[in-house]
Amino acid sequence: MRINRPEIVAQVERAFVAYEQALVDNDVDTMNALFWDAPETVRYGIAEVQHGGDAIRRWRESTALVPRSRRLHRTVVTTFGDDAATVSTEFTSDATPLLGRQMQTWARLAPASGPFDGWIIVAAHVSLIEAPPNGG
Incomplete structure (x- = not known):
């Protein structure tokens, strides 16, 4: 198994950037398209838990918008x-002094010729912590 083949990293980066843009733009259709629509999908949020694609979609319909000041690091x-x-x-964002952390597991479960090169999120975790001194 090859780790970090440049062309595969580039595909995942494109899909991740599309998800991040959809998140900031509140483009629910794109966010939903980038999450696996299956009962096995898990999303652990800051103050909530969703198991399954249906639960994730229902949560997205009622959640607060992500601050437009959201900026990614590392x-x-x-x-x-x-x-x-x-x-x-x-x-980070202007909405909180806390440091956000986000982890996603991606899998290519659709044909590589499809949207986002077939990549979708199969598990995700988001959390907030006190910012470590000196950037952690």
Whole structure:
């Protein structure tokens, strides 16, 4: 298994950037399209938990908007072979002094010729912590 083949990393980065833009723009259709629509999908949010694509979609319909001041820091994309990846990032915004952390597990479950090169999020975790001194 090859780790971090440049062309696979680039595909996951494009899908991640599309998700992040949809998040900031509150483009629910794109966010939903980038999450696996299956009972096995898990999303652990800041103050909530969703199990399954249906629960994630229902939550998105009623959640507060992400602040437009959201900025990413220290994003790491790691790919495993051609069909599995993780994306880890930190984020800040004007809405809170806390440091946000976000981890996603991505899998290529659709044809590579499809939207987002077939990549979708199969698990995600978002949390907030006190910002560590000196950036952690």
